[in-house]
Amino acid sequence: MSNVSQEAPITGAAGGRGIIARVAALLIPLAFALFAFADLSSATESKVVPVAAPTDGKTVEIAISNFTFTPNEVTIAPGTTVKWVNHDDIPHLVAEKALEFKSQALDTNDSFSFTFTKPGDVEYFCVLHPHMTGKISVKAGGA
Numbered sequence: 001m002s003n004v005s006q007e008a009p010i011t012g013a014a015g016g017r018g019i020i021a022r023v024a025a026l027l028i029p030l031a032f033a034l035f036a037f038a039d040l041s042s043a044t045e046s047k048v049v050p051v052a053a054p055t056d057g058k059t060v061e062i063a064i065s066n067f068t069f070t071p072n073e074v075t076i077a078p079g080t081t082v083k084w085v086n087h088d089d090i091p092h093l094v095a096e097k098a099l100e101f102k103s104q105a106l107d108t109n110d111s112f113s114f115t116f117t118k119p120g121d122v123e124y125f126c127v128l129h130p131h132m133t134g135k136i137s138v139k140a141g142g143a
Helices: 013-042
Strands: 059-065 068-070 073-076 080-086 094-096 111-116 120-126 133-138
Touching: 059 073, 073 080
Parallel strands: 059 080, 073 133
Antiparallel strands: 059 068, 080 111, 094 120, 120 133
């Protein structure tokens, strides 16, 4: 005789908890992404006001690479255009926290530009990856 016993597979309510946890792990990020896009779709395009190119022709480039904005913080003068360029293999969507500007989804090597005319601090992020954040300080006599 053997002292080894075999346990029966878990079924019923106890076995279903693992499935529920796996489904929840998939649905929660999906719901977050849907709410983020719903919020953006409710923003009116009239908030984004096209402006003329800066008088000094200054453009600052921010690279999107390895899920980071580089440089992460910049100081610029009013009238400077900031150009974000996606170097990642997946899309990113750049937006100001109050949705004063937002890009379309940027695929690899796509870019988005915005000209800053008013002094102040502007915080932005990637809508698809909210942990990606950056800051632009617009100051007279900036960078």
